[in-house]
Amino acid sequence: MKKEFYNIAKLVTQNSKVLDVGCGNGELMKYITENISKDIRGIELSKSNVQKCVEKGLTVIEGNAEKDLMQFPDGSFDFVILSQTLQAFLDPENVLNELLRIGKKAIVSIPNFGHWKVRLHLLLKGTMPVTENLPNEWYNTPNLHMCTIKDFENYCKKRDIKINLKNLKFQNFFSELGIFILEK
């Protein structure tokens, strides 16, 4: 399992009620179900991924996070997880608002466009950075709204969203991923 998933799972409280938005093939959900909380379900857009979740015996709802989060009432989950998909939404701001409405806490991870490798790539090569975490070219990337950890922090400040972040400068330069717990 990806190291990112262990780090996300660590943030989830035992036996809490969890929603994994864009749960992919269910890897993280399965880990949380087996080790942290059975009260978890996921939303996933891709039919083949939905089948993989079903095969793992997970509760999955086929759907689109940009439209389908509105059906959940306020505060209906202790944690809502969004792993590396925020930048791929048409309207990430709306998704963030929805996450913070339906979840008491939101765990959000983003690929950091401020990582030194990304900066160096653009500086030296003058082309859009292609890295391990950002493997696509500009013409086929699903990422519509890339940001840096610093951008994300600025956004949260502006919107009065509580964010757990230490050593911003260090992280913004050296972390390929930012994993945050957000609260309204």
Add this chain to the structure above:
Amino acid sequence: MNKFKDIKKIIVEKPLKLDCGQTINNYPLAYETYGKLNGDRSNAIMIFHALTGDQFASGINPITKKDGWWSYALGPGKAIDTDKYFVIASNVIGGCMGSFGPSDINPDTKKPYGTNFPVITINDMVNAQYNLLDYFKIEKLFSVIGGSMGGMQVLQFVSNFPNKALTAIPIACTASHSAQNIALNELGRQSIMADRNWQDGFYEEQNKQPDKGLAVARMAAHITYLSKAGLQEKFGRKLQERDDLKFSFDADFQIESYLRYQGSVFVDRFDANSYLYITRAMDYFDLTKKFGGNLSKAFEKSNTKFFIISFTSDWLYPTSENRDIVIALNAIGKNVGFVEISSDKGHDSFLLDVPDFLNTVKYFLNTSYKEIK
């Protein structure tokens, strides 16, 4: 009726007040079971059939000598594994496979009820079938499962008996019958009623059968169970045993011949009045009505774990209507999963060999069963 003398049935003594106001009692409810009930009676599943189904879901139907309607899904080692689960299927009241229906003899007139049979609803069907839980002394069902009208019964069952089923799988259904579907059912009913042999519903006492009307109803309905892409792929403009058009009204095209065949075999196994009564029950189905239009309220008292399944090419009970049920359940924080299966086989997909669908049912049941063991 004589042909039903060897099939299993219970006589329900307990009076049932129907939605139409009439009360029935001492009525027959025909059923079939598959698999074995375990020691603590925790492995029972009730399945509900669709419009033209019956209790013979798997194996060979002893009356029609054809495969049961859910042979792909139900049986040893299959999605609903009868090596593991005890499955109860019954014929709905209003039906024509041994349960109380319009061709039964009215004790007052000594003649078949015909259209003097009371109009029944999905709610009535489910309340009648509930008696089988008492009969088999089952405190709690492991699951309730059904597609199409069977799915409506699943929803009604959970709403009526919120803590009698641990899991529920409504498939390709709706919580409220749409105008389009009422229209299509009305087309079928009018076709039957337009047949001179229908005789206002009293055809049996005159030894007549409205076969033509019933066949046309079936043909029209059959189209709605398929999809445009599926029809095009299977039939296209292929001609039926001829090299060119005949410039007549014979069945030139394979699709015509296919539909005529579907109509002709249907009249051998189905009763025209049952078709009227059951389609009426579907049209009257609106689970939200009792709850001021709020579907969530129908499930408020339930802890049943749901898994809802729809099919991409089903235009009769489209994904959007299935998703409305998901939305209603999520709105009150209930446990619900949902998938839309890719298939070009239309509404009929739930009856056919659609691997992703069958796997979904299988994994959901098996995982849920492990959780209770």
